[in-house]
Amino acid sequence: MERKTRHVVLLDGHPGDADERYIRYLETLEISLGERGITVNRFQLKDLNLQYCTGCWMCWWGTPGRCILKDDMEILYPEILRCDQLLYVSPMIAGYVSALTKKVMDRLIPLIHPYIEVVEGECHHRKRYDAYPNLALLVQPEAGSDKEDMAILQEWMPRLALNFRSACDFVRSMDEPVEEVLREIAYA
Amino acid sequence: MKLLMLNGSPRGTGSNTRILFEQLLAGMRSVDADLEAEVMYLRNIRDTGNHVQSVVDADMVLLGFPLYTDGMPGIVKYFIDALHPNDLGGKPLGFLVQSGFPEARHSRPVARYLARLSMRLNARHVGTLIRGGVEGIQLQPAGMTKRLFQRFFALGASLARDGQFDEKLVRKLAKPETLNPAARLFLQTDASHFYWDMKLKENNAFDQRFDQPYAPGTGERKEET
Numbered sequence: 001m002e003r004k005t006r007h008v009v010l011l012d013g014h015p016g017d018a019d020e021r022y023i024r025y026l027e028t029l030e031i032s033l034g035e036r037g038i039t040v041n042r043f044q045l046k047d048l049n050l051q052y053c054t055g056c057w058m059c060w061w062g063t064p065g066r067c068i069l070k071d072d073m074e075i076l077y078p079e080i081l082r083c084d085q086l087l088y089v090s091p092m093i094a095g096y097v098s099a100l101t102k103k104v105m106d107r108l109i110p111l112i113h114p115y116i117e118v119v120e121g122e123c124h125h126r127k128r129y130d131a132y133p134n135l136a137l138l139v140q141p142e143a144g145s146d147k148e149d150m151a152i153l154q155e156w157m158p159r160l161a162l163n164f165r166s167a168c169d170f171v172r173s174m175d176e177p178v179e180e181v182l183r184e185i186a187y188a
Numbered sequence: 189m190k191l192l193m194l195n196g197s198p199r200g201t202g203s204n205t206r207i208l209f210e211q212l213l214a215g216m217r218s219v220d221a222d223l224e225a226e227v228m229y230l231r232n233i234r235d236t237g238n239h240v241q242s243v244v245d246a247d248m249v250l251l252g253f254p255l256y257t258d259g260m261p262g263i264v265k266y267f268i269d270a271l272h273p274n275d276l277g278g279k280p281l282g283f284l285v286q287s288g289f290p291e292a293r294h295s296r297p298v299a300r301y302l303a304r305l306s307m308r309l310n311a312r313h314v315g316t317l318i319r320g321g322v323e324g325i326q327l328q329p330a331g332m333t334k335r336l337f338q339r340f341f342a343l344g345a346s347l348a349r350d351g352q353f354d355e356k357l358v359r360k361l362a363k364p365e366t367l368n369p370a371a372r373l374f375l376q377t378d379a380s381h382f383y384w385d386m387k388l389k390e391n392n393a394f395d396q397r398f399d400q401p402y403a404p405g406t407g408e409r410k411e412e413t
Contacts, residue, residue, distance in 0.1 A: 056199075061388045099263075102259060103262035113398070144308070152301050155297045156259060163258055164257075
């Protein structure tokens, strides 16, 4: 089935003060997407009240589909389920996404089901909902970032997407022209 | 020697990581009776300053955690972000990644990251233990976990003896890399839901197990134009 990205949820996982380049990059991206009729709902994760997953699994076996931590994830869950693409944006920190970004990724497990089934010959969780957005990752490289750091993220994100019963549209760096990322989103 | 074991499970002392760490430590002690070991729980993120200081003071560091969404739990990343490249300068650093899924395949991307992280931290990487199918071990009778625990014991002994995990044992521990045909067949049956159904029933939540509380079209959904 052909899928066209019309609505993006952008989760900005920068934990501190972003530099000028980071801010400009996202501004340009957002404006350009708007010009193409793609709506963007952007969340600054650092401004939200978000707790770390405690691994209690109540969302799987106590209150199915609902996390017992009551915080701003309750705003994000319905937003995430109604977008076409969930775009994580993060500075690279120690060669990975920020802890803040990973925190939100961990908190998405209420959206899938505990039952395990075989997908592509591997164990994966069953879907809880009929459809999920595709995932994408845009990172700002840090001092010392190299090809291996990007390759690690590029190997990881499609795995994460598979476990989210979805697909990864792209993993890109802010060192690449914003037009490239724009094209990736528009034609995903 | 001062060994620091960092338990990165959000479940803390109730974690499977703790159980596996204990076996590993017993193996290390069987070789090095004078081993001084400290265990810290990263779930207390307010203590991150202490965790980092303990890394600076240790002679060897082991970091263990459960696989969360194909990577380290958020609290573990929080700790990693607090480290400075020289906190581990030249020290041995090893990892344990354990998962609920039985196959090692799921843990490979994070293992690749951990090898790279060791370089970034100027540490001496002593190996990354990968073990799947761990979720059930607290329910299993001793007979079922005996071999697994023996393997961890042997791995601990190899680390204390040789300064790194025995590679052959590391490979054995990680098996299966992918699902075998019998496991695939089993997973296609309702019997594979047994553990979840038992827990759902304990919580009187069995009938709600397919709930979709955030489904689009329910609640306050904004209409698209």
